[in-house]
Amino acid sequence: MSFSVHTFEIGGEGKGFAFHENIGEGQDIYFLGKFPEGILEPKLIAESIFGEVVSSLESSKIIDNYDKFEDALKAGNMEGRKHLGSSQLVPEIVIALFDFHNLYLTQSGTSEAYLVRGTNVSQISETPESGDDLFKNILSGQVTIGDTVLLATNRVLRFVTTAQLADVFSRDNFIDAVNIFRHKLSTASDEDMLVTAIGIGKKDEAPSGSGFLSKVVSKVAGQEQSEQEGVSPAETPKPKVQDDIVDDFVVEDQEEPAKPVQPVQSPEPLPEQQYASEQQFSEQPVAVERGPGLIQKIKNFRPKKNLLIIAGVLIGLFLLVLGIRAISGYESADVQVMREELSIAREALVQADAFLLQGERQSASEYLQKAETSVQSILSSKSKNFRSDAQFLLADIQEKKLQVENAKKVIPQLLADLGVKNDNLEASGLLHLKGNLFVHDLRNVYKTVRNIVEKGLPISDKETILASSTREDQNSILFITDSPRIVEYREGLITPMGTEDETWKTGIDIRTYGRYAYILDPVENQIWKYERRRTKYSPASAYNKGADLSRAVSFAIDGAIYILSDDGTLQKLFRGEKANYAFKELPSTPFSGKNLKIYTSAELDFIYVLDPDNSRILVFVKGDNFATYKKQIIFDLPDARDFFIDNSGQRANVLTKDKIYEFSL
Secondary structure (H helix, E strand, O other): OOEEEEEEEEOOOOEEEEEEEEEEOOEEEEEEEEEOOOOOOHHHHHHHHHHHHHHHHHHOOOOOHHHHHHHHHHHHHHHHHHHHOOOOOOOEEEEEEEEOOEEEEEEEOOOEEEEEEOOEEEEOOOOOOOOOOOOOOOEEEEOOOOOEEEEEOOOHHHOOOHHHHHHHOOOOEHHHHHHHHHHHHHHHOOOOEEEEEEEEOOEOOOOOOOOOOOOOEOOOOOHHHHHHOOOOHHHOOOOOEOOOOOOOEOOOOOOOOOOOEOOOOOOOOOHHHOOOOOEEOOOOOEEEEEEOOEEEEEEEOOOOOOHHHHHHHHHHHHHHHHHHHHHHOOOOHHHHHHHHHHHHHHHHHHHHHHHHHOOOHHHHHHHHHHHHHHHHHHHOOOOOOOHHHHHHHHHHHHHHHHHHOOEEEEOOEEEEEHHHOOOOOOOOEEEEEOOEEEEEOOOEEEEEEOOEEOOOEEOOOOOOEEEEEEEHHHOEEEEEEOOOEEEEEEOOEEEEOOEOOOOOOOOOEEEEEOOEEEEEEOOOOEEEEEEEOOOOEOOOEEOOOOOOOOOEEEEEEOOOEEEEEOOOOEEEEEOOEEEOOEEEOOOOOOOOOOOOEEEOOOOOOEEEEEEHHHOEEEEEEEOOOEEEEEEEEEEOOOOOOEEEEOOOOOEEEEEOOOEEEEEEO
16 A cells, blocks of 8 residues: 655744654654654654654564554654653654554644545544543544544644535645645644645645645655665765755754755746645654744754664563453453443444445434444544544444435635625525525625625614515615515615505515515414515415414415425425424434525425524425435535525535635535
């Protein structure tokens, strides 16, 4: 299995180290570490800990790789205690061992690791509990071709979203993906962070564009090898650096420090190409140490230890452990229960996959729920046993759920930023009229022409807008206010409208159909129907003749009226009479709440539900007696407030506090 590996550092002036060693066929170990100010000789500590771990792995006679890695970490912990002692300063370290498609991982401090698989991003590490040992937890799981494993000395998800990570690493060119990722991190954060991105079977194509910054250190023989061949230390070859480096670097061998290389001027990079330089690892482990503002040292490193002594000690410890296990002869009851739960989860996942291939989505969903229940029981336990296996399984379950429920994750594109017209905008409604989008808050309406936002137009100085709707044939927008009354907007003109009643009925939502306006009024358990006449509206007539509207939050009209309640239920009225109608085959994650919105039209074959709490749009097929679940579109937009679907059903617009986004359905 081939790896494409790149390491970079952003922000701060801390010291970071990145090592890599191949310890056997298909076995590679990676070390990433940062040491806080106050820890003396961080380079020596980093080399010593990594050296002990590598030496233990190379000399170990243990067959099981999990146990072998665990023993190696014990050696690393002993070395860490030797250097750090009782210091309260904890370095951020991640150690990852790949054995073909198996991954074993541990970390210390606040460092974290992530698995990017398709559109799913999972954190595959957890902050260890305090104690004397650096490494307390071990993750184990499997990686596949196309996965990306991220090792970081800080929390990446504080600065980028999971959707951004999935989008970036979906690119074919892994170098481009890493550099875009670095650019996003560097612009979002000024914190000191060291990151290694490992692409499983990813392509490393040559970057394009004259402004692309790159740095490659080629493989050279170490000092020990040079001396054996009769070459003096002063004559030891230095790492060869490409001529097109556009950054400040100092390259030195193991003995003699080199002078800084003068930066080479290059053409001005394009905006999207202003990404930081990359470190490509050779087969020799490379240590990276960063000083103020630039990478200062690149050195070949190989631990020098008495392997025979260490091997003897480890073998003795191993035999002691075997003896203790032989005497005890059993696992604790809790461990046995968790092992059984893990087995149940794996079997249920296999069964779900089989049902999914047969098209039996309901059965597949039931088995996935069974698998998730078993996994959650492991993750919720106080024991650390099998926790990493459970995290990997949970990522697989979540990915399979998306397939079962025909879910699609999208990356919304910003269409218009209304904050440029009003810094304090709190948008509440989104409307489409004659090819343009309109947004309103509690007082004003804003017209947008693609990304251009016009100045807000006040509907009233004293009244508050409760809801709005469009009337396409009249090229107008209707607003219902808390007066209560209806105000019409047409081509920039605001007109308060009257009714033949003494006062208007109030409500929480308004819709139009033909020349009629309908107002949803849960308090009176009614939908009020008004006819638009030449200069005013008719008296209100009660439309509802049997539906319970007490929990209604939104409604839509296509000839019939569909009413959505805050408990996620659906009702239908036709000519005022309640029809036998409901949702069918709902997704596993329920939807409810006061912020739900429903949308459809006479031109659409589907009913759409905006579920802001779960950042998704649910799509249901209109039927005679049911609205049957078809799919869901998941987007990463917090605080979604309203939405619009075009008449083709191909594109959606979503409104947040002060922005409009769009994406394909």
